Amino acid sequence: MGKLNDREITSLLSEPIISFLTTLNRDGSPHTSPVWHTTQDGKVIVATGSSTVKSNNIANDPRVSIVAAADRSPQPWVQINGKAVVSKPENIDEIVTDLAYHYLGPEEAPDYLREILGEINFVLIEIEPTRVLGFDGEE
Incomplete structure (x- = not known):
């Protein structure tokens, strides 16, 4: 399996693929959730509800780990370990909107956003990478 270079990692992370975010429960056991992500200024960005x-x-x-794997063959994937911070920026609705359009497209995003923006108190998870691995999925 060949390693992805920085450009290939950036390209893969820009695709609308579901990633899996692992956090640590109080007892040290892992908790993994499927999430939408984007990148900004070298960080991985995830929006989620404040009470999740x-x-x-x-x-x-x-401490977190996030894995994104393409849904194709060969299946390139990226794993990022890092430190995360939760915040509530003023533009959180704009970030959620951008994510919805990126993942759902212009056909489905408006209905989805009408449903959730007033219902969920969104926060932003910013992941500062400490380790990045990427592989091309080739045998």
Whole structure:
């Protein structure tokens, strides 16, 4: 399996693929959730509800791991370990909107956003990478 270079990692992370975020429960056991992600200024960005297990776990222990794998063959994938911070930026609705359009497209995003923006109190998870691995999925 060949390693991905920085450009290939950036390209893979820009695709609308579901990633899996692992946080640590208070007892040290892992908690993994499928999430939408984007990148900004070298960080991985995830929006989630303020009362989710993942946001509460990060408040207790900022160590996280996120894995993104393409849904094709060969299956390139990236794993990023890092430290996460939860915040509530003023533009959180804009970030959620951008994520929805990126993942759902212009056909489905408006209905999805009408449903969730008033219902969920979103926060932002920013992951500062400490280790990045990427592989091309070739045998």
